[in-house]
Amino acid sequence: RNYIHLFDTTIRFIRPRNSDGTWKIPFDPLKTHGEGFIEGNSWNYSFYIPQDVPNMIQLMGGEQRFIQRLDSLFTMHLDDSHIAGTEDVTRVGLIGNYVHGNEPSHHIPYLYNWTSQSWKTQERVNQITNTMYRNAPDGLCGNDDCGQMSAWYLFSTLGFYPVCPGTTQYAIGSPGVRQATITLQNGKTFTIKASELDDQQIIFNSVELNGELLSSPFLDHSEILKGGELIFRSD
Secondary structure, eight states, X not given: OGGGGGEETTTTEEOOBOTTSOBOSSOOXXXXXXXXXXXXXXXXXXXXXXXXXXXXHHHTTSHHHHHHHHHHHHHSOOXXXXXXXXXXXXXXXXXXXXXXXXXXXXXXXXXXXXXSOTHHHHHHHHHHHHHSBOSSTTOBSSOOXXXXXXXXXXXXXXXXXXXXXXXXXXXXXXXXXXXXXXXXXXXXXXXXXXXXXXXXXOOOSEEEETTEEOSSSEEEHHHHHTOXXXXXXXX
């Protein structure tokens, strides 16, 4: 939890410190250049604690304030003055103040899964897949660093995403295909089904793994390796 030393509890944002330990002054959590952050701002980077989401929620004031802050990230307007000083963040990759055009923010839509409003993850994931990607030579909304921009799309259209790489946990989202089958290295197959998927149906009410309802919006890698079916249902 070394990140706590960079979390300013008075403003509830990640904030750079000077070499003597004092906070950087002045400080603008919306600014994308010159504030100590690359390819984002403090608004986005303050959510970049994927290894300790429950504690991050508490630092931000509890569940309801955390949800409100996530909502605000996607709906607020980031004016041109806050992105004028950097080429890393451009308007084409923005939804509100959420920076999908760069990789440090890619896990953020899935953070609703740690709250009582996990359906908002499905809503935002669908919004991103439908507006930030196009079937064209320039169909990505930012640089495909290490293939991550594409990897986000592949995972998300399958219906789950590794919020914290290095762990075996995936957060459930909303698939963008009616059916897909993954052939595993052990010879088994893992099939994702969302037969009710259409232009209007973007929120699924339940998910079944091999006939059993998932009790939480998470899936472990070990379950995938066993093979079987992951079925998304709207009823």
